[in-house]
Every structure is written in structure tokens, then in C-alpha cells.
Amino acid sequence: MDKGIGQVADILVFALLISIAITALSAVVLVDLRVEVSLYASNLAQSTLLSFQYSTAEQFGGFEYQLGAFGFEANFPLAMESTRRDLRYKTLCQLIEETALLNLRVEVAGVAVPLLRPNMAMEGCLEVLLKRVLDLTVGGKFEYRLLVRTVPVDLGFVQLIFEMEISKLSGTKDQMCSETMALSLPTTEEELMEILRPFKSVPSVAFDPDPIIEVGLELWS
């Protein structure tokens, strides 16, 4: 009886060792598969960000919007014609830079300060355009999240920021890669000072001489 129990125990230990060995080997195979997908995702994200530098809005149906203020847009024909901006000839990177510059937000102690933003509609139009481009380039292969943000001009109690997120994510996914491209914010210290003029205590030395916009593309699978 004891001998039988001993044999059963031996068999169970042996089977356990086999299971552990097979599990360990299978894990190695699965890791390789993820490496391959991740390598491709990284290359695809880099190519997509590079293509933003030279592809114009014209290829994706154009880019135009109406100037307005506080959400108000003139709806009579003469005003609509004179306040319409058609930027179809600009590249996607140029549009990102311009949108960020014209839609910088001021936050005082973490609270957004309402500013007159005549180019507010530009942000929405850019979101639609970039989503269309991303659906065409990476949308069929991966899910994605594009983050556009200025490195915040942080002056303690006042922050000057721009942030935009465009994503197509559903459910819990694995992040395959994250690639970032830096663009320069086409502005000068004087222009930034002008935005912050109401906040008298801002020291002029606080600005980065070359403020940048980070464009990050994450691919998920």
C-alpha cells in the first residue's frame, strides 16, 4: 500500500516537472512573437510621425475653419467668407505647431483662465484631420493614441499649456510602442509675455528660449 502511494507521488512530481518545463518553453516562444510585433509597431510609428512633416492637408480632404470668439461664429455670408481660413497647403506638422500656438491655455493655480481664442475651431478641425490620417496609416493594424502637448511653461502659479489627445482604443490592450517627435513652438519670448501680460508678476527669465511641442504616438494591440 505504502509502495503504491509512493509511486503515485513520484508520478505526480514527474508530471509537475514536465508541466513546468513545457510552460517555461512556451513562454519563450510567446515572448518572441511580442518582440516582432513591437519592432514593427515602433517602425510604423516612426514612419507615421515622419510622414506628418511632409504630407499636406490637401491629400486628406483639405483643412479650413472659421475664425470666431467664445464659440461664436459669424453665420452671414460676407462675414463667413472673410473669416474663413483655408490652410490646405500646410503640412500636418505645420498645422500642429500653429494650432498649439494659437490655442495655448493659461492656468492659474490649476484653474483654466478663459481667454479670447478666435482660432478655437482650428483645434477641432485638426483633431478630425489627424484622426482621418491615423485611421488611414495605422488604424487597420493597431489601435492608437496620439498625444500633442507643449512642454508647459511653468511659472509656479501660472502655466501656459496646450494638450490634445486623439485615440482609438477599445478595452484593455497591450502597448506595443511609444514614439515621440519634437517640434518647435513657433513663437518668441515677447509673444508669450504678451499672453501673460495680465499676470504682472511673471519673471521674463522664466521662459525656455526654445519651447517645444511633443508629438507622441502610442500603438496598442
Place this chain on the structure above:
Amino acid sequence: MELHVGSDLFSAALAVSLLCVFAAALAHTYNVHSERESTLDDFELLLDAAEQLRAKVLVSADGRLGLIEISRSRVESYVQTLKINGIDMCVEIVSLDGEQLLAVGLSHYSRNNYFSSQASASFPVTVKCENGSTRLCELVVKIWRV
């Protein structure tokens, strides 16, 4: 020492069977693993080749990374160089609306892809047109060993 014909032989047969199963599983996993490694090597080679095409072979005259100019002769020359090293390749550039702007090595691909494993991938590229405008296209690269 005493031999128990029933139980000892049964134990031995069971142990041998389990060892056989383990050996078979090990061999299969090793086979799958080496196949995956080979595929991964091929895939890395494909990514390198695509990078070479974008950054060197087809790069625009002003050397701007990410912007390419279509040149059949340069692609054919690059494909020949790879072929000398035992790697066959086909390259396609297709616009987003499906127009084929360049195809090199497609006939080789259709003849050979039944007999060897192949890797393929596509990347967005911006093509500089003759009139100076740009066009977002897809670079499709396929490679296989000959």
C-alpha cells in the same frame, strides 16, 4: 533484490511513456522556437531593408529623412545587391487610393513564395512628385531567402 513483475514493469512503462511525451513536447517546442527565431531574423532583416530603402536608396535629393523620390533603377540595383547575398525582395509603392506607383520584383515573388517562408510589412512614406508636391503612400516590402 526482488522483481515485482506487475507493478515494477507498469512503473517502468509509465515512466518511459512520460519521458517520451516530455521528449516529444521538448522537440516540438524547440522546433517552434527555432522557427520563430528564424522568422524573427527574417523580420529584422525586412525592417532593416525597409529602413535602407527609406533612408538611403530612395531618399530625396535634398536628403530630408521621411521624404522619398521614386526611382526604379535605384530600387532594382538594391534588390540585386540583396539577391547576391541570398535574399530576394519585392518592393511596391502604392498610393492611399490604391494606385501602384512602383513595383519591383513582383514576378519573382509570385514564383517563389510557395517554396520558402517570407516576411512582409508596409510603412507610410511621403513621396515627392515631379511637380514638387508630396503624396502620402504606402511602401510594401516583402523578402524571402533563396
